[in-house]
Amino acid sequence: MFKAKEEIGALLEPLVALEASRISELLEVPPDPEFGDLAFPCYVLASRRQQAPASIAASLSQVLSGRRGVFWEKAVPKGPYLNFFIDPLSFGREVLRQVLSRRADYGRSSRGRGQTVVIDYSSPNIAKPFGIGHIRSTVIGHALYLIFEALGYRCIGINHLGDWGTQFGKLIVSFKRWGDEERLSEDPVNYLYQLYVKFHQRSETDPALEDEARLWFKKLEEGEAEAVAAWSRFRRLSLENYAGIYDLLGIKFDYFHGESHYNDLLDDTIRLALSKGIARESEGALIVDLEKYGLPPVMLRKKDGATLYITRDLAAAIYRYETFGFAKALYVVGAEQKLHFQQLFKILELLGFEWAHSCVHVPFGLIRFKEGRMSTRDGNIIFLQEVLQRSINLAREIIEDKNPDLADKSAAALAVGLGAVRFGDLSNDRIKDVEFDWDKVLDFSGETAAYIQYAHARICSILRKAAGADLAWEEGLADLLQQEEEKALIKALAVLPEKVEAAAEGYRPSVIARYLVEVAREFNRFYHQCPVLSSDSALQKARLLLIDAARQVLVNGLGLLGIAAPAEM
RNA sequence: GCGCCUGUAGCUCAGGGGAUAGAGCAGCGGACUUCUAAUCCGUUAGCCGGGGGUUCGAAUCCUCCCAGGCGCACCA
Numbered sequence: 001m002f003k004a005k006e007e008i009g010a011l012l013e014p015l016v017a018l019e020a021s022r023i024s025e026l027l028e029v030p031p032d033p034e035f036g037d038l039a040f041p042c043y044v045l046a047s048r049r050q051q052a053p054a055s056i057a058a059s060l061s062q063v064l065s066g067r068r069g070v071f072w073e074k075a076v077p078k079g080p081y082l083n084f085f086i087d088p089l090s091f092g093r094e095v096l097r098q099v100l101s102r103r104a105d106y107g108r109s110s111r112g113r114g115q116t117v118v119i120d121y122s123s124p125n126i127a128k129p130f131g132i133g134h135i136r137s138t139v140i141g142h143a144l145y146l147i148f149e150a151l152g153y154r155c156i157g158i159n160h161l162g163d164w165g166t167q168f169g170k171l172i173v174s175f176k177r178w179g180d181e182e183r184l185s186e187d188p189v190n191y192l193y194q195l196y197v198k199f200h201q202r203s204e205t206d207p208a209l210e211d212e213a214r215l216w217f218k219k220l221e222e223g224e225a226e227a228v229a230a231w232s233r234f235r236r237l238s239l240e241n242y243a244g245i246y247d248l249l250g251i252k253f254d255y256f257h258g259e260s261h262y263n264d265l266l267d268d269t270i271r272l273a274l275s276k277g278i279a280r281e282s283e284g285a286l287i288v289d290l291e292k293y294g295l296p297p298v299m300l301r302k303k304d305g306a307t308l309y310i311t312r313d314l315a316a317a318i319y320r321y322e323t324f325g326f327a328k329a330l331y332v333v334g335a336e337q338k339l340h341f342q343q344l345f346k347i348l349e350l351l352g353f354e355w356a357h358s359c360v361h362v363p364f365g366l367i368r369f370k371e372g373r374m375s376t377r378d379g380n381i382i383f384l385q386e387v388l389q390r391s392i393n394l395a396r397e398i399i400e401d402k403n404p405d406l407a408d409k410s411a412a413a414l415a416v417g418l419g420a421v422r423f424g425d426l427s428n429d430r431i432k433d434v435e436f437d438w439d440k441v442l443d444f445s446g447e448t449a450a451y452i453q454y455a456h457a458r459i460c461s462i463l464r465k466a467a468g469a470d471l472a473w474e475e476g477l478a479d480l481l482q483q484e485e486e487k488a489l490i491k492a493l494a495v496l497p498e499k500v501e502a503a504a505e506g507y508r509p510s511v512i513a514r515y516l517v518e519v520a521r522e523f524n525r526f527y528h529q530c531p532v533l534s535s536d537s538a539l540q541k542a543r544l545l546l547i548d549a550a551r552q553v554l555v556n557g558l559g560l561l562g563i564a565a566p567a568e569m
Numbered sequence: 570g571c572g573c574c575u576g577u578a579g580c581u582c583a584g585g586g587g588a589u590a591g592a593g594c595a596g597c598g599g600a601c602u603u604c605u606a607a608u609c610c611g612u613u614a615g616c617c618g619g620g621g622g623u624u625c626g627a628a629u630c631c632u633c634c635c636a637g638g639c640g641c642a643c644c645a
Binding site for chain 1: 605607610
C-alpha cells in the first residue's frame with residue numbers, strides 16, 4: 001500500500017503523538033473490505049489518553065471530517081478502529097503507473113546498495129547422489145540470492161561442497177575392497193552411492209573398517225598420492241553429475257568452494273585458536289570448551305591429527321570475510337545443524353571477530369517419509385533427478401491433454417514441472433519438516449506454481465489477442481477500473497515491494513510464494529467477472545493495462561523464486 | 570538426562586498481540602456456443618495439543634505438561 005500508509009502516518013502524527021513511521025507500522029488491513037482499506041487501532045492510545053479506544057476513534061474522525069488526502073478519501077470510526085478508505089482513483093493510478101513504468105524493476109530497490117551478502121547454499125556431499133533432501137538448501141538459497149539481489153545487495157553464492165572429510169576415507173576403503181572400474185565408469189555417482197551404503201552395512205559388524213577409513217582420510221589430509229588421486233577422481237565424477245541438475249534448475253554459483261578449498265588455511269586457523277587461548281588439548285585431541293556459554297565442547301582436531309567439519313567451517317568463514325567483506329553471511333543449512341552453527345558463531349566471536357554477529361544460520365526442516373527419516377547411509381533416499389523427471393513428464397501429459405495445439409510443449413512442461421517441485425519447497429515456512437508424498441509433489445491444482453503460471457498464461461493469451469492495441473499509458477484510464485474485482489487486484493499488485501522486503505527480512509521466500517498465489521487468485525476472480533476483449537474501447541484499454549501490470553507482477557515475483565512463467569501452457 | 574524445533578478444519582498448511590481464526594486438497598452443489606475449466610462461485614468442517622499466567626485484548630507473549638521430530642567429542 002506504499003504511499004497510502006506513509007500519507008496516513010504523516011497525517012496522524014500531530015494528532016496522536018506517535019511518530020509517522022510508527023503509525024504506518026500499526027496500520028492494518030481490516031478483515032472485511034466493507035470496513036475500509038487501512039485501519040488504525042486506537043487501543044495504543046487508550047491508556048495514555050485515559051479514554052476508551054472507541055471514543056478516541058470517534059474524536060479522531062471528528063477532527064478529520066471533511067478532509068481528504070491524495071490517497072485516502074475518508075476516515076470512519078468503527079468500534080476501536082479508525083478506518084481509512086483509500087481513494088480508488090488516485091490509488092489505482094499510482095499503482096498502475098508504478099508497475100507499468102518500472103516494469104521488471106517493480107518490486108526491486110536499492111536498499112542494500114554497497115553491501116555484500118554471502119550465501120552458502122546447496123552444498124551437497126560429494127560422492128553421494130543428489131537426493132531430494134538437497135533440494136531445499138538449493139532452492140531456498142537460490143531464492144534468497146535472487147531476493148537480496150533485487151534489494152540491491154551484491155550477492156556471493158557459494159556452493160560449500162562436502163568434498164572433504166572422513167567419508168572420503170570410507171569411499172576409498174570401499175573402492176579398494178569391493179570396487180569395480182567398469183561399474184564406476186558406467187554410472188559413477190550411483191555406484192559410489194552403493195559403495196557408501198555397503199560400507200555402512202559392513203562396518204556394523206566390522207568396526208575395524210571405520211578405523212581404516214579414518215586412516216585413509218588422515219592420509220588424504222597429509223597429501224598421500226594414492227589417496228589424493230582417488231579423492232580427486234571421485235570429486236570430479238560427482239561434480240559432473242551435479243552440473244546436470246544445476247543446469248536443469250538454472251542454478252548458478254559464484255564459487256564452488258568446497259571444504260577442501262580451505263585446506264591450506266586450517267593450520268593458521270588452529271594456530272589462531274591456540275594463540276587466543278580458547279583451544280586446549282584433551283585426550284589427545286584439540287578442543288574448545290564452550291561450557292560457559294551453555295554449549296557442548298567443540299573438537300577442532302582429532303587425536304590422529306585430522307581436522308573436522310567445523311575446523312573447515314571456521315577457516316571458510318574467516319576466508320569469506322577477508323575476501324568479500326560481507327555485511328551478512330547466510331548459511332542455508334538444515335535445522336539439524338543448529339547446534340553446529342551456534343558453536344561456530346560463538347567460536348568466531350571468541351576469536352575476536354565482531355562480524356560473527358553478521359553470520360546467520362537459515363535453517364529448514366527435514367524431508368521425511370511417512371515411515372521415517374531419509375538416510376543416505378541406509379540407502380533409502382529419493383533421487384532429485386527422478387522427482388524432477390516425473391514432474392516434467394506429468395506436466396507434459398497434462399499439456400498434451402489440455403492444450404494439444406501448443407507449439408512448444410517441451411518448454412512449457414519444463415517450466416511447469418520444475419516450477420511445481422520448486423514451489424513445493426518454497427511455499428511453506430521453511431522451518432517445517434515436509435513429508436515426501438508423490439501425490440502432493442505431482443499435484444498441479446490449487447495453491448501451486450501451476451496456478452500462478454496458469455494465471456500468467458491466461459493474461460498472455462489475452463494480450464496476444466489484443467496485439468496491436470494501443471497500450472500507451474494514460475493516467476485517466478485507471479479511473480475506469482471500479483469493479484470490486486478490479487480494485488482487489490490493484491490492491492494486490494500494490495504490495496509486491498513490501499512482500500520482497502518482508503521475505504528478505506525473515507529470510508523467507510515463502511512470503512513471496514504465498515503472495516503470488518493471492519495475486520493469481522485475484523486475477524482469476526477478475527477474469528471470471530470482467531471481460532477484457534469484449535469491453536468497449538476505453539474500458540478494454542484500461543483492463544489491458546491492468547492485466548499487463550498483473551502479468552508483470554507475476555513474472556517479477558516468480559523470477560525471485562527462480563520459477564519460469566511460460567506464455568502458454 | 571539436557572537443549573532446540575513443530576503441534577491451527579478429515580488431510581496439507583497460512584496467520585506470530587488486535588475486529589466474527591483463513592486458504593488449498595478431499596466431500597457436496599453449481600458455472601465452458603463467450604479472453605485457456607490447471608479456472609471460478611456456493612457449501613459442509615475448528616475447546617488454534619492441554620493447564621496456568623501477563624494484557625483492555627492471546628492461535629500469537631511467559632510458564633508447566635503432553636505428543637512428534639531433531640541434536641548433544643574424534644561424522645558432515
